[in-house]
Amino acid sequence: MAHLRSLILLLSISLWPLPGLSQFCESGNGYCGLENVSPSKILIKGGTVVNADHQEVADVYVEDGVIVAVRPNIKVPDGVRILDAIGRLVMPGGIDPHTHLAMEFMGTETIDNFFSGQGAALAGGTTMHIDFVIPVNGSLSKGYESYLEKAKSSCMDYGFHMAITKWDDIVPKEMETMVQKGLYFPLININTFPKLELIKPSILGINSFKFFMAYKGSLMISDELLLEGLKKCKSLGALAMVHAENGDAVFEGQKRMIQLGITGPEGHALSRPPVLEGEATARAIRLASFVNAPLYVVHVMSSDAMEEIARAQKSGQNVIGEPVVSGLVLDDSVLWNPDFITAAKQVCHESPDKSKRAWKSTSSSIINWNSQGTDHCTFNSKQKSLGIDDFRKIPNGVNGIEERMHIVWDTMVESGQISATDYVRVTRAIREGSDADIIIFNPNSTFHISAHSHHSRSDTNVYEGRSGKGKVEVTIAGGRIVWENEELKVVPGSGNFISMPPFNYLYHGIQKADENYFASLKAPGCGKKTAKLKTETIRPKKPKPKKPGTCGSVTVFVFRYPWITDPNRHMYI
Numbered sequence: 328m329a330h331l332r333s334l335i336l337l338l339s340i341s342l343w344p345l346p347g348l349s350q351f352c353e354s355g356n357g358y359c360g361l362e363n364v365s366p367s368k369i370l371i372k373g374g375t376v377v378n379a380d381h382q383e384v385a386d387v388y389v390e391d392g393v394i395v396a397v398r399p400n401i402k403v404p405d406g407v408r409i410l411d412a413i414g415r416l417v418m419p420g421g422i423d424p425h426t427h428l429a430m431e432f433m434g435t436e437t438i439d440n441f442f443s444g445q446g447a448a449l450a451g452g453t454t455m456h457i458d459f460v461i462p463v464n465g466s467l468s469k470g471y472e473s474y475l476e477k478a479k480s481s482c483m484d485y486g487f488h489m490a491i492t493k494w495d496d497i498v499p500k501e502m503e504t505m506v507q508k509g510l511y512f513p514l515i516n517i518n519t520f521p522k523l524e525l526i527k528p529s530i531l532g533i534n535s536f537k538f539f540m541a542y543k544g545s546l547m548i549s550d551e552l553l554l555e556g557l558k559k560c561k562s563l564g565a566l567a568m569v570h571a572e573n574g575d576a577v578f579e580g581q582k583r584m585i586q587l588g589i590t591g592p593e594g595h596a597l598s599r600p601p602v603l604e605g606e607a608t609a610r611a612i613r614l615a616s617f618v619n620a621p622l623y624v625v626h627v628m629s630s631d632a633m634e635e636i637a638r639a640q641k642s643g644q645n646v647i648g649e650p651v652v653s654g655l656v657l658d659d660s661v662l663w664n665p666d667f668i669t670a671a672k673q674v675c676h677e678s679p680d681k682s683k684r685a686w687k688s689t690s691s692s693i694i695n696w697n698s699q700g701t702d703h704c705t706f707n708s709k710q711k712s713l714g715i716d717d718f719r720k721i722p723n724g725v726n727g728i729e730e731r732m733h734i735v736w737d738t739m740v741e742s743g744q745i746s747a748t749d750y751v752r753v754t755r756a757i758r759e760g761s762d763a764d765i766i767i768f769n770p771n772s773t774f775h776i777s778a779h780s781h782h783s784r785s786d787t788n789v790y791e792g793r794s795g796k797g798k799v800e801v802t803i804a805g806g807r808i809v810w811e812n813e814e815l816k817v818v819p820g821s822g823n824f825i826s827m828p829p830f831n832y833l834y835h836g837i838q839k840a841d842e843n844y845f846a847s848l849k850a851p852g853c854g855k856k857t858a859k860l861k862t863e864t865i866r867p868k869k870p871k872p873k874k875p876g877t878c879g880s881v882t883v884f885v886f887r888y889p890w891i892t893d894p895n896r897h898m899y900i
């Protein structure tokens with residue numbers, strides 16, 4: 328696997344044309360050449376290696392992008408770059424599961440592209456992110472191609488989710504293609520085990536699809552589409568994600584504000600109170616329950632939404648809520664600031680709930696800390712000014728990709744709410760054979776956030792002036808030292824697309840629940856015996872017309888590929 332990945336890296340460097348250097352490169356904030364790439368042999372000495380289950384003082388030896396050894400007192404030959412980590416924590420680089428780089432949105436494009444956004448991420452200790460492909464006129468394949476193009480300037484690894492913005496005969500077929508993209512291996516169909524049938528399953532691709540219940544007139548989908556999407560996701564083992572806000576009501580709220588003469592950024596918060604997030608979250612959860620599909624609610628902001636997720640989880644439903652950094656530490660009071668830019672820079676989808684204290688105190692149990700995102704979606708002051716006369720035109724989005732690891736550490740670990748091992752739980756483990764995506768973190772140092780020193784191309788930062796305990800001193804991505812001594816050394820084109828397998832852990836139990844459902848119907852011909860389970864591999868067969876008086880069958884997919892799932896990439900998936 329490691330060799331394959333090295334090969335892909337080599338190919339990607341040699342085959343992809345380098346894009347024009349971004350403003351970020353030109354400003355001297357990052358090394359942008361191809362030579363002088365950091366050494367391939369690195370020994371991290373004397374640090375406390377933190378993994379999800381335990382922490383221990385050990386050395387970490389990295390060679391050719393892979394962690395070769397983790398144990399105390401490793402002896403290495405001369406010529407190995409030694410990094411002193413005494414008194415520091417050695418942790419896996421972070422994964423940000425929710426970003427928007429180079430996204431065309433609300434009449435403009437996010438200021439951070441795949442190079443500047445990823446450079447910022449690396450400076451903040453994040454070594455992989457998952458971005459959202461936005462379809463082009465509803466076409467998933469066109470959207471995918473356009474994002475592959477955008478991502479050519481990548482300097483770190485990335486994966487994709489994909490938005491679904493319309494529904495016709497083509498979209499569900501394209502969803503199949505997206506899940507199937509990537510490498511094909513003959514695998515064993517565990518459903519027919521021990522027959523050991525060799526199949527060519529759909530593996531390693533885009534296995535998560537986002538449905539926007541807001542942004543009326545552009546990205547918003549109907550309940551009918553959401554239901555179709557949930558069913559299709561379930562059939563593919565893909566994860567359905569929702570942006571849960573009642574878009575019709577937000578639209579109504581916006582009209583109301585304009586009628587009241589409220590045109591400033593505060594109109595954004597006033598037009599979308601938490602109840603609208605709560606309502607859409609509840610609706611999505613119930614629809615997912617109706618078709619027994621797992622659900623991932625992105626950027627949970629309000630306690631209304633959180634209560635809904637908590638209730639569903641308690642009832643055993645496979646729902647997770649994604650926390651975002653802005654929701655952890657910001658609240659919407661700044662939207663009333665008389666300075667337009669100060670207020671507008673924090674305009675993003677739902678506003679962080681004013682009752683965020685309640686949010687925070689219950690969050691660790693409800694929210695899936697395995698998927699702490701940022702929704703990094705950055706627009707500069709000029710772009711935010713598109714809405715100077717009308718808050719509805721302020722591009723929605725805030726920064727966070729660089730700040731995430733620091734803010735989460737300071738807010739959650741430093742305050743004692745979660746442990747250091749929780750912090751790295753289910754991100755990448757530091758173990759032999761893993762890809763060398765590592766940070767050296769000084770818990771006794773201090774971070775300071777400012778637009779003057781950050782690596783985003785934006786001229787503002789929603790966390791301006793914030794400082795706290797803990798500092799990422801070194802970032803190693805793919806075995807290369809990319810952040811050290813406050814200096815970035817990144818190479819456009821060196822990042823790789825990481826495809827991900829379907830059927831994440833949220834699918835556990837889904838088949839059993841379907842069986843129970845069929846058994847519970849007690850309709851003639853629909854008992855346990857006739858509720859037949861069948862599997863489908865690549866192309867779903869045309870459903871046969873149902874015979875009257877029978878219950879038909881349910882298509883359940885039971886392929887799981889734990890043996891090909893790189894444990895290092897096994898984030899929330």
Ligand code: URP
Pocket residue numbers: 427570674675676702703704723724725
């Ligand atoms: O407000 C934001 N971040 N807009 C980006 C799209 C979304 O809702 O995730």
Ligand code: ZN
Pocket residue numbers: 570625626676
């Ligand atoms: Zn969203």
Ligand code: ZN
Pocket residue numbers: 425426427702704
């Ligand atoms: Zn988003």
